[in-house]
């Protein structure tokens with residue numbers, strides 16, 4: 069199996085999730101940060117996994133641009149979608165997830181899941197710190213990357 073993981077991240081959690089998925093996928097997997105590197109078209113891959121993180125309700129525009137540009141080709145592939153998102157309400161996050169990807173790609177995807185979040189106040193830029201403090205109600209650094217979900221997400225492609 070030939071796989072491509074395209075991710076977008078600001079502080080590294082979506083990248084860490086991408087690395088963990090890569091380690092669990094059979095075959096050859098290419099890992100691309102769409103915010104810093106040119107992303108190949110999906111043509112030559114069996115599986116394409118797309119992951120981003122949510123800021124103010126949205127995923128990174130570089131990932132959205134890649135998806136919009138390659139949507140028809142992506143719909144011919146085994147697709148996985150994931151987000152990193154820190155809102156504590158499950159239904160709220162599910163709604164963020166649905167809004168982050170085009171509806172037809174969301175429906176087409178073999179697997180889609182929220183795979184964790186990181187709040188690291190020491191790393192955040194000034195304005196992000198202010199926004200996160202208002203969003204969260206405190207300045208406590210916490211993180212959870214869901215290894216059980218990452219494992220089932222990856223296994224779905226190895227079947």
Ligand SMILES: Cc1cc2nc3c(=O)[nH]c(=O)nc-3n(C[C@H](O)[C@H](O)[C@H](O)COP(=O)(O)O)c2cc1C
Nearest residue numbers: 077078079080081082121124125153154155185186
């Ligand atoms: C400025 C800021 C805004 C955020 N906005 C949201 C949001 O609207 N919804 C949400 O679920 N999580 C939100 N988060 C949490 C991030 O999605 C979470 O920290 C994620 O792990 C960041 O991913 P990254 O390390 O790949 O950039 C926000 C975080 C920051 C710092």
